[in-house]
Amino acid sequence: MDITRDNFEIHLDYIQESISEASFIAIDAEFSGLHVGAETKDAPNDTHEDRYLKNRRMAEAYDIIQFEPHHPAYYEARTFNFYLFPTTVSVGRAHLDVMGSFQNSALDFLARSKFDFNKWITAGIPYMNPAQVVECRSRRQEELHNGLPDIPVDDKSEQFYRHLDRKLKKWASNPSAPLKLTVSSNYQRRLIHQHVRSLGPRFVSKSYGNHVQVTCISSEQAKTRKMQRITEFENNLKRAEGFSQVIKMLIRARKPLIGHNMFLDLCHLYDQFWERLPPTLVEFQRAIHKLFPRIWDTKNMAEEIFNYGGGDGTHHQLETKLEDLYRDNRHVKWDYPYVRLHNEFNRYESDKFHEAGFDSLITGIVFARLHRRW
Structure with missing residues (x-):
């Protein structure tokens, strides 16, 4: 067989x-x-x-x-x-x-x-091999606790980032509806995801074509989302093994x-x-x-x-x-x-x-x- x-x-x-x-x-x-x-x-x-x-x-x-x-x-x-x-x-x-x-x-x-x-x-x-499995799991634990490493904001994007910061903070004070942010490059998209992560686990960003949508979820939903990510990782790791x-x-x-x-x-x-x-x-x-x-x-x-x-x-x-x-x-x-x-x-x-x-x-x-x- x-x-x-x-x-x-x-x-x-x-x-x-x-x-x-x-x-x-x-x-x-x-x-x-x-x-x-x-x-x-x-x-x-x-x-x-x-x-x-x-x-x-x-x-x-x-x-x-x-x-x-x-x-x-x-x-x-x-x-x-x-x-x-x-x-x-x-x-x-x-x-x-x-x-x-x-x-x-x-x-x-x-x-x-x-x-x-x-x-x-x-x-x-x-x-x-077992060492590779340990390495993958260790890096995943680091990612869950510390998030992805931040990328620096270059000079050309300073104005975009300041505008993004003001807009996100204003929206986060009363996030009753999802926020839609238009992007013109993958670099801007990465900056948005990075900034949203800094707001805490209840704030979630997702890419859609030429824009990123930011949503505020409940604490219970945030816990469920984290568990789903852990489960998904373990399933992927098992397949990779x-x-x-x-x-x-x-x-x-x-x-x-x-x-x-x-x-x-x-x-x-x-x-x-x-x-x-x-x-x-x-x-x-x-x-x-x-x-x-x-x-x-x-x-x-x-x-x-x-x-x-x-x-x-x-x-x-x-x-x-x-x-x-x-x-x-x-x-x-x-x-x-x-x-x-x-x-x-x-x-x-x-x-x-x-x-x-x-x-x-x-x-x-x-x-x-x-x-x-x-």
């Missing part, structure tokens, strides 16, 4: 229900790039710390653009394919417009895999998190949806396991089982690429559980390799089979 900003809120409760019912969560992601120059490619003599520092650089440089948590509930698969695009909207006075990087070879690979770039850009789900709500669901659920060769996926997930990656591998291990206590990597599992023996006294050599494991698993005579697609999730009845949704689905299938031999 493809999830975009158009249907995200509609399906959010069902996503929560699926996560709660899942036996485990398998994930996969597609990125806007991989390597930041040749120095970030794996080398034979890399230590674990070297590998982490390289992944850290790549996670900070590029973004997840398609993310897939796949939820096998009793080995019935529900696959959600999320298109992700960073939040660009203004929430209160916080203007979120982050810079992104792209690697041509990564985009070429995605294009050859039939990735829908139009859907990603026009309908990608926004997201924010977008996919980050799903990450919080995964963290709260504390279900086993499954991936294939998922070190880079975890680095991206942490950096993009939680906070900046810590400077060392040890710190990252502590931090990621605090969020997800049970992490399984099917590549490591396969290497343990096939290269070092499968518990039956025999040794096997097998390619541990995800596609190879999936194809071989369908033919090797294992005693493995049956995994079927939920009847509402039939997108992947045929193979779609290198789409995050399909790759997470087969990661879940491979894990279910490997786990029986673990």
